[in-house]
Amino acid sequence: MSKELKPGDWVDALDGISKVIEVKHIYKENYPLASTSNNELELGDLLNIIVIYKIFCDFDGKLRKRNAIQHCSIKVCTPICNESQAVLDKLKKADQSSLAKFDNLTQKKPFRNNVTTWVMIPKPFEVGVLTAINKEFDKEAFTFNELINELRVKLKLDKTWCFFGNKTDEVSQVVLSLNNKNYSSKDKQLLFTDFSAEVF
Numbered sequence: 001m002s003k004e005l006k007p008g009d010w011v012d013a014l015d016g017i018s019k020v021i022e023v024k025h026i027y028k029e030n031y032p033l034a035s036t037s038n039n040e041l042e043l044g045d046l047l048n049i050i051v052i053y054k055i056f057c058d059f060d061g062k063l064r065k066r067n068a069i070q071h072c073s074i075k076v077c078t079p080i081c082n083e084s085q086a087v088l089d090k091l092k093k094a095d096q097s098s099l100a101k102f103d104n105l106t107q108k109k110p111f112r113n114n115v116t117t118w119v120m121i122p123k124p125f126e127v128g129v130l131t132a133i134n135k136e137f138d139k140e141a142f143t144f145n146e147l148i149n150e151l152r153v154k155l156k157l158d159k160t161w162c163f164f165g166n167k168t169d170e171v172s173q174v175v176l177s178l179n180n181k182n183y184s185s186k187d188k189q190l191l192f193t194d195f196s197a198e199v200f
Contacts (some may be wrong), residue, residue: 010080010088013051013095015060015070017084021107023185029190031117031144031190032164048075050183052111056102062085063098069107073185095127110182115190117178119148119163120171122153129154130174130197141191144178173200 005011026048028041041047045075052071055064064113076113080088090097133150148163 004049004075005074005079010085011051011053011077012059012080012084013053013055014072015076016055016064017080017088018053018055018070018077019102020051020053021069022052022182024051024052024131024185025188026183026185026190027188028190029144031115031119032118033115039075044188047125051077052107052182053077054102054105054107056088056099057071057091059084060086061091063091063095068102068105070131071111079199097156105110107182113180114188115144115146115178115180115192117173118173119151120165121163121164121174122161124170125199127197129200134194137194138190141184141186141193143186143189143191147176147178147191147192147195160177174198175200 004121005020005023007020007022011018011020028043028045028047030043050071051074052069055068055070057063087121131135131156133147136150137147151163152159153160175198176195177197178190178192178195180192183190
């Protein structure tokens with residue numbers, strides 16, 4: 001990982017000279033991720049750091065006019081270098097009104113962070129079970145573990161049932177697309193607002 005950043009830091013982001021709004025830590029959870037090679041990590045290990053930032057200008061000093069708030073992995077977001085600092089200092093002296101406007105810029109719409117994973121559920125399986133759970137979670141955010149616990153209760157599965165194994169002809173694979181906003185989390189677990197499901 002790159003050097004730890006904090007809100008208010010000036011950085012060189014992919015899009016230009018920017019200021020950090022938030023830093024989000026993403027940890028390894030117990031759901032499988034097809035898009036990430038993280039088998040060597042233990043539950044609770046740091047998986048990634050996401051930086052939410054606002055872009056002041058490009059690396060030549062041209063002010064950013066639209067879509068100024070972005071997010072990326074800390075791997076591609078570094079503390080401001082000397083060259084960028086010189087560009088920034090020059091702009092600060094020449095255009096203080098634009099800097100003041102930039103300082104007041106806030107994030108109005110959260111970023112959507114979708115996590116796709118899967119579980120194995122014994123047949124016969126009714127999609128309506130997932131629909132009912134989705135409605136129950138409608139008014140509050142939930143973790144993946146809370147979703148799994150609710151599935152276990154609704155399907156009357158005992159604690160020995162493994163949602164990530166049991167690959168036999170007697171199970172259905174359910175692909176879950178879980179929706180998270182702004183990488184919000186609790187106790188090293190992402191908080192989801194809702195989900196969709198497809199049964200195979």
